[in-house]
Amino acid sequence: MTAPEATGGVAEERAVGERRLHPVTPLRRAWAPIAVIVGWAVHDPDQAQRQLARLTTTTLLLGLAVIVPAAALYGFLTWWFTHFSVTDTELRIRTGLLFRRTAHIRLERIQAIDVTQPLLARIAGVAKLRLDVVGAEKKDELAFLGEREARALRAELLARAAGFAPETAHEVGEAPARELLRVPPRVLALSLVLTGATWGSLIAALVVPPVLWLATHSLWTVIATAAPLLGTAGASSVGRFVAEYDWTVGESPDGLRIDRGLLDRSHETVPPGRVQTVRIVQPLLWRRRGWVRVELDVAGSSNSVLVPVAPREVAEAVIGRVLPGVIMPIAPREVAETANGPVLPVVVPGLSSFARPPARGARWCVPVWWRGYGVAVTGAVFAARRGLLRRQVALVPHAKVQSVRVTQGPWERVWGLADVHVDTGADKTVTARLRGAGEAEELLRGQAERSRTGRRGAVRDRWMVGG
Numbered sequence: 001m002t003a004p005e006a007t008g009g010v011a012e013e014r015a016v017g018e019r020r021l022h023p024v025t026p027l028r029r030a031w032a033p034i035a036v037i038v039g040w041a042v043h044d045p046d047q048a049q050r051q052l053a054r055l056t057t058t059t060l061l062l063g064l065a066v067i068v069p070a071a072a073l074y075g076f077l078t079w080w081f082t083h084f085s086v087t088d089t090e091l092r093i094r095t096g097l098l099f100r101r102t103a104h105i106r107l108e109r110i111q112a113i114d115v116t117q118p119l120l121a122r123i124a125g126v127a128k129l130r131l132d133v134v135g136a137e138k139k140d141e142l143a144f145l146g147e148r149e150a151r152a153l154r155a156e157l158l159a160r161a162a163g164f165a166p167e168t169a170h171e172v173g174e175a176p177a178r179e180l181l182r183v184p185p186r187v188l189a190l191s192l193v194l195t196g197a198t199w200g201s202l203i204a205a206l207v208v209p210p211v212l213w214l215a216t217h218s219l220w221t222v223i224a225t226a227a228p229l230l231g232t233a234g235a236s237s238v239g240r241f242v243a244e245y246d247w248t249v250g251e252s253p254d255g256l257r258i259d260r261g262l263l264d265r266s267h268e269t270v271p272p273g274r275v276q277t278v279r280i281v282q283p284l285l286w287r288r289r290g291w292v293r294v295e296l297d298v299a300g301s302s303n304s305v306l307v308p309v310a311p312r313e314v315a316e317a318v319i320g321r322v323l324p325g326v327i328m329p330i331a332p333r334e335v336a337e338t339a340n341g342p343v344l345p346v347v348v349p350g351l352s353s354f355a356r357p358p359a360r361g362a363r364w365c366v367p368v369w370w371r372g373y374g375v376a377v378t379g380a381v382f383a384a385r386r387g388l389l390r391r392q393v394a395l396v397p398h399a400k401v402q403s404v405r406v407t408q409g410p411w412e413r414v415w416g417l418a419d420v421h422v423d424t425g426a427d428k429t430v431t432a433r434l435r436g437a438g439e440a441e442e443l444l445r446g447q448a449e450r451s452r453t454g455r456r457g458a459v460r461d462r463w464m465v466g467g
Contacts (some may be wrong), residue, residue: 018094020081022126022144025082026075057383084142091131091157093140103452107161109134111274111299112255113154117147129154132271158254176255177250177257180318183308184299187291188244191309194285195205196390198237205229244308256306259353274299275322276424278306278395280315294319297426323397326380354385357434361415365434375420375432375443380454382422384432394430396422398454404447406440420444 055063073095077191083094091105112132121127127150128143157173190197209226216222216307245262256270277297286292292308292315306322307315320326354374356362374385381395401422408418418440420432435443 018085021079021082021084021142022146022149023079023146024124024126024317026072026079028075028144086153086160088160093142103140105131105140107157108163110157111271112269113149113157115154117261117265119263124374127151156438162254175253177252179248179250180256180321181245181247181249181307181310181314183247183310185241185245187309188247189289191286192237192241194289195236195283196285197222198233201233201236205233240308244305247308249307249318256318256321256327258306270296270298270322276396276400276426277428277430278319278323280319280393280395282312282391284389296322297424297428299425319395321378323395326378326395326397354383357417358436361412361417362434364415365412365417370434373433376434377443377446377450380432382432382450383421384430386431386433396424396430398447398450400424401447401451401454404444404451406444408437408440420447422447 036259070103077097078095081095083098085092087106091103091107091110093103093105095101095103102125110133114132115127116130117127121144124144125147126144127147128141129145129150130139130141133138142150142153144150151174159168205226208229210219212225214221214284233377240261243264244260245261246260248259250257250259252269254269254271257429258266258268258270260266260268272432275296276299279295279297280289281293281295283293286309292307292312293308293309294308294315295304297304303454307318310318324360354376356374357370360368362373366373369388372386372388372391376385381394381397382401383393385393402425403423405421405423406418407421412418412434416437417434420435420440420443422430432443
């Protein structure tokens with residue numbers, strides 16, 4: 001990357017031209033004053049109704065004649081005073097009508113850049129960029145840019161973050177992607193039908209309101225309860241179908257790209273080396289078809305789903321792109337008992353089986369459900385399994401383990417059991433439950449050593465060549 005130019009002994013970056021957002025942006029921001037009025041009316045509907053009753057037709061028309069132009073002026077001014085520019089080392093976003101704010105986003109700290117298009121934005125031919133930055137609690141965004149400009153800017157930023165010189169970064173263009181997976185709409189719809197959460201929320205929405213009506217005869221109580229239940233049922237079925245429609249996973253030099261959405265289209269990227277945990281989830285009704293869902297924990301990113309539904313073999317192939325060299329542990333087995341306690345799962349370069357908790361004590365700590373727990377350690381990952389009806393396997397690369405802890409409750413202490421907790425860089429914890437006390441201590445010591453050695457060959461968390 002070109003070094004900053006120096007002027008008068010003080011390092012200053014080369015002058016760059018500032019750019020404005022797309023001219024359609026004022027229409028988005030003009031709604032802010034109107035949204036304030038609507039929010040007040042929703043917050044205090046009785047007072048709003050009394051105030052509206054006092055207004056004459058003339059007064060109402062005069063109010064609209066003032067509010068609409070004021071909102072339009074506000075939208076225009078906020079757009080006019082918003083600029084962005086790209087320097088040799090950072091992206092600068094300058095905003096503020098009354099109070100000025102300038103965000104300096106270092107290019108090497110960018111983890112992901114997503115291109116999203118809400119429905120109206122798709123109609124207008126614009127898009128917004130959302131940037132995941134190390135250490136930032138929320139994403140900065142540029143909304144809106146022309147669709148082509150948004151993709152070109154994304155490619156340029158990623159090229160600079162990868163180390164391309166500023167003179168050539170804008171010529172690199174978006175790196176090509178090779179499709180790995182596409183979820184057919186029929187499969188997605190059927191998977192939602194076979195998900196217990198969908199039926200559970202729907203049954204609750206149909207059963208609870210009538211019961212409340214019989215108990216209280218209060219219409220407002222029924223409405224206040226039914227509305228969120230219906231919203232939950234819709235979000236778990238129709239909402240997920242709309243959000244995950246045409247889910248496509250592609251492989252490119254800058255990571256795995258995810259394109260999805262029926263109404264709002266989203267173009268996301270799973271950054272290389274930033275994945276902390278991979279979870280493979282399999283609801284009960286999916287087992288006969290061999291389907292699984294793959295979820296992620298990505299440090300500093302909101303990406304949480306990699307594959308909404310796919311055959312296990314296909315999903316494991318995609319996981320292999322996120323965690324190179326990882327092979328899924330095989331089905332669980334009982335832990336062999338010896339005079340010195342349970343035998344630990346064997347650490348091998350590729351494949352290991354899940355070891356269930358020792359039956360002698362685990363069945364008293366967690367009756368029946370103890371059979372769903374398991375742990376396995378391979379040369380690449382620490383794997384923990386839980387769940388009998390809804391199975392879930394969590395894979396944590398050794399290099400991503402931040403700390404390891406062993407905890408032991410009073411009842412577990414009676415039966416000589418303990419839990420092993422593995423903390424990751426995404427502020428998440430994976431737990432191997434109900435391990436023998438000696439096994440837990442050995443897992444603790446072994447995992448600490450594997451974490452140290454694993455970081456030496458870890459995949460870098462910077463962008464690779466290309467954008």
